[in-house]
Amino acid sequence: MRIQYDSPLYRPPSEARSVIFQVTLGCSFNECSFCDMYRSKEYTERPWDEVKKEIDAMVEYMPHARRFFLADGDALNLDTDYMIKITRYIRSKFPEAERISCYAMPMNILKKSKEDLLRMREAGLDMFYLGIESGSDIILRKVTKGAIAKTIIKSVNKAKDTGYVISCMIILGLGGRTYSKEHTHGTAEVISACAPHYVGTLTLHLDEGIRQEFHDKFGEPFVMIDDDESLDEMYDVVSGINVGPEDQIVFRANHGSNAYRIKGTFPQDKQDMLDQIRWLRQHPEVARPKGLRGF
Numbered sequence: 001m002r003i004q005y006d007s008p009l010y011r012p013p014s015e016a017r018s019v020i021f022q023v024t025l026g027c028s029f030n031e032c033s034f035c036d037m038y039r040s041k042e043y044t045e046r047p048w049d050e051v052k053k054e055i056d057a058m059v060e061y062m063p064h065a066r067r068f069f070l071a072d073g074d075a076l077n078l079d080t081d082y083m084i085k086i087t088r089y090i091r092s093k094f095p096e097a098e099r100i101s102c103y104a105m106p107m108n109i110l111k112k113s114k115e116d117l118l119r120m121r122e123a124g125l126d127m128f129y130l131g132i133e134s135g136s137d138i139i140l141r142k143v144t145k146g147a148i149a150k151t152i153i154k155s156v157n158k159a160k161d162t163g164y165v166i167s168c169m170i171i172l173g174l175g176g177r178t179y180s181k182e183h184t185h186g187t188a189e190v191i192s193a194c195a196p197h198y199v200g201t202l203t204l205h206l207d208e209g210i211r212q213e214f215h216d217k218f219g220e221p222f223v224m225i226d227d228d229e230s231l232d233e234m235y236d237v238v239s240g241i242n243v244g245p246e247d248q249i250v251f252r253a254n255h256g257s258n259a260y261r262i263k264g265t266f267p268q269d270k271q272d273m274l275d276q277i278r279w280l281r282q283h284p285e286v287a288r289p290k291g292l293r294g295f
Contacts, residue, residue, distance in 0.1 A: 018067040027073040031144045033217040036210040066098040075102035080116040087124040101127035106147040106155035117162040127165040135186030139175040156194035167198035172230045177223040188240025195247035203257040227259040235277045256294030259287045
């Protein structure tokens, strides 16, 4: 038996070599105006017999697999006992497993009790990928994120307190030119308040299928930022993040959508990252060509 994935299939860049099991299809929320990843799918929770068959089949092909990603965009919406059943079975079939991860919306983390999160962690679920997108409540409401800054902070801290590794994404340009400062200030505040283990930046790109919906929901004229302004936003976010030495944040701006790349770890590399951005401002020739940017 070969796994027949229900396309489109998405996973974080850092899960490029992971085994992927689609335990859900689509996204139960599916209203974020900037995201069209699952617009073609109706949210579905896949039955155990299908999931089990695919896990068993993958053992034949990759018995030494170490990393696993549970797709689609809403695996954490599953009942806690079902998630435990899946993760325990993966661990039993793949003795060399090092990590099992999935996407997590703030609302899904907050819906789970602390006991539920601990039970899933003990069963072998290790890591959540969570979209912060912006720390500005104005912007979060305009893009129908389904969360505000306070609930994002609360969800990340709740997951960290129960032992999960948290990787968060922010989107440069999400507030457009009008709300650029509001966006960067709020985003830096949220990151400082919850200190995810990893933070990655993307740059806003609106596919044709959702462009009109985005503008309609935004409710006022929206002007995309340019490459210079994306550097300004990155500078403002980096300069605004303040955490102590006990809160190490690995920061990456290496997603294919970004014009420029920087990397470092907070707090020790903060000044170096700011220096990197200053250098990039003087060398626009190193920007990734627009035709080579992946979204």
